[in-house]
Amino acid sequence: MREVQADIVIVGSGAGGGTVAKELAPLCADGVRIVVFEQGPKLKDEELTGREIEMASRLYFDSGGMLTHDRSMTLAWARAYGGSTTVYTGTSMVVPEHVLKKWDVPGLAWDDVRRRSEKALAENNVHLLEDELINENNRLFVAGCRALGYRVQQFPINVKGCHGAGVCNLGCPNGAKQGTNRVQLPLAERQGVQVVTNATVTSVAKRMCTVRVRSRKFGEPSAWEPGEYIVKARIIVVAGNAINSPALLFRSGLGEYLPALGRGITLHPALILAAQHDHPLTNFFGFPKSYYSDQFRDDQRFLLETCMYYPFTTAKNLNGFGEEHEAMMRHLQFQQQILVLALDEPLETNRVEIGHHGEPVVRYRLAHTVLDSLHRAMIEAARIFFAAGASRVHVPAAETFFVKREDQDRLEALVPRANVRPGGISISSAHLMGGCRMGADEKTSVTDAWGQVHGFPWLFIADSSLFPRCSEVNPYVTVMALADRVAERVRERFKELGS
Amino acid sequence: MRYLSQERARFLLVVAGRIVPAIAGMEAEGVSRFFGIIDAALGDRPAPVRRQLGAFLGLIRWLPVLRWGASFDRIGARRQDRFLRWLQRTRLRLLRQGFWALKTIVFMGYYGQPELWPLFGYEPRQDGNEALHA
Secondary structure, three states, rough: EEEEEEEEEEEEEOHHHHHHHHHHHHHHHHHHOOEEOOOOOOHHHHOOOHHHHHHHHEEEHHHEEEEOOOOOOOOOOOOOOOOHHHOOOEOOOOOHHHHHHOOOOOOOHHHHHHHHHHHHHHHHOEEEOOOHHHOOHHHHHHHHHHHOOOEEEEOEEOEEEOOOOOOHOOOOOOEEEEEOHHHHHHHHHHOOOEEEEEEEEEEEOEEEEEEEEEOOOOOOOOOOOOOEEEOOOOEEEEEOOOOHHHHHHHHHHHHHHOOOOOOOOOOOOHHHHHOOOOOOOOOOOOOOOOOOEOOOOOOEEEEEEHHHHHHHHHHHHHHOOHHHHHHHHOHHHHEEEEEEOOOOOOOOOOEEEEEOOOEEEEEOOHHHHHHHHHHHHHHHHHHHHOOOOOOOOOOOOOOOOEEEEEHHHHHHOOOOOOHOOOEOOOOOOOOOOOOOOOOOOOOOEEEOOEEHHHHHHHHEOOOHOOOOOOOOOOHHHHHHHHHHHHHHHHHHHHHHHHO | OOOOOOOHHHHHHHHHHHHOOOHHHHOOHHHHHHHHHHHHHHHHOOOOHHHHHHEEEEEEHHHHHHHEEEEOHHOHHHHHHHHHHHHHHHOOOHHHHHHHHHHHHHHHHHHHOOOOOOOOHHOOOOOHHHHOOO
């Protein structure tokens, strides 16, 4: 096992790790050695093909289909240079003040998070897409919401030079999305931070970690030779995401010191809904996700967003099979799609553990309240589809494959709550939160309000695992804001810890 | 196929033809791509998941014997669909989830083929914005 000396190790290169790397990079000028370990590859530009299966297997953990322990949900997150910022849509939201109040973390003020979020928005070229670049799939959502009197707003997004390839979740082939792969990591590398791809951190301990570097048949070669390494460092910042970070701490034997480790995860359980219009739409051309509605956020606990997915993902999310299913798939151009996100509560029993080989295991039970939200969301989304002019709507929990336009007044009867059952409909998550939550009490939280792990002054967390509850918005900007705080504390602590 | 025996693969194709009817009439190249995608996906999954798929295919094959006295591949298309619909809606969660997983694999093998995308009207372009006002 080779030994390498560093000063600061960052585990993960996504919104959290990338931000910490960029913020700490100026230290390199003073001779500080900073290394970022990223589990996934750095794909070459020509390797971003937009081909669904190929990109899923190269960019996502378990091809984006990791199952929860009870197999009722799939979880999607990327492992790549840039982490999940490589595959998100780039919708850039500041966490609302009421969410921070619910988080109730002593020492974490909304004004501070907002200020740091705005810094991230400016860095990432966040703006509203020009009206002429909004496609029909998005326009119809707005029209449907407005016809029903529902609130609808445009997403600020972080693109630069977007050509509207529409495959944001498969890695942008035009390099337009301003993820950490385009902004923070290159900036950090120019100042001397080393990013090692294809590198899995297998454990952390006081002032050291063990790393396994592998070779892959695709992507840029890793900066380090394949093999096993011991890396010594004064500070370790873990930013592996809400699944990997708790799992790494468990693998490292820290579970016995941290009773809240892995607990209280939230996932924004999501459904993709589809409707058919009588004419072809511009749906997979252009930027896919431009609008959302939070009309039902407070009382029914769900959000609605525009979306447009690829053939396999779409097929998987339509309930049923056979001729009807195939007929709908043969008319993808006629489809309008809406993504539903349930706002879930952090139940203690919903948690990350590790399996026999140290692999992450996610125990997540879909609470009745979440299933209630998803049921209401299906009905409201169907209303929006019809109000936008759809001729028929596929509601996964309906008694029939399609609900026809003439039956729209009978939605409540045609979509029984009893049909919203785990394992019966496709439920997925790409917003993984909690597991190393912030707080003051060591019994109920893992880190303090600055991401330092309780009792371990050399160990920090800087990702969405810090969230004590769900963010109620797309989480990456909040991750960057919190990572910015973590970096500030690391700079101070670095001096205190000495060499 | 590295992860399914020839016999299991043949049976998977029978079931797949009920899930996506077009698979039943797919030419040899398409079938080869179908199995290529599924094989690669299974290779990325843990061994227990691969074994569970094999076991579930066995269950689909033989469960119809209890109802119709014949295996799935011998009961005719109408009964096959009826049986699969039962699997999809059964109160037995494990069976329901198993069928969901099987459908997912079949959809991946078929809809994951870029060569077939024009059939579905899915023809993405890197300059998609140009098509917005075409």
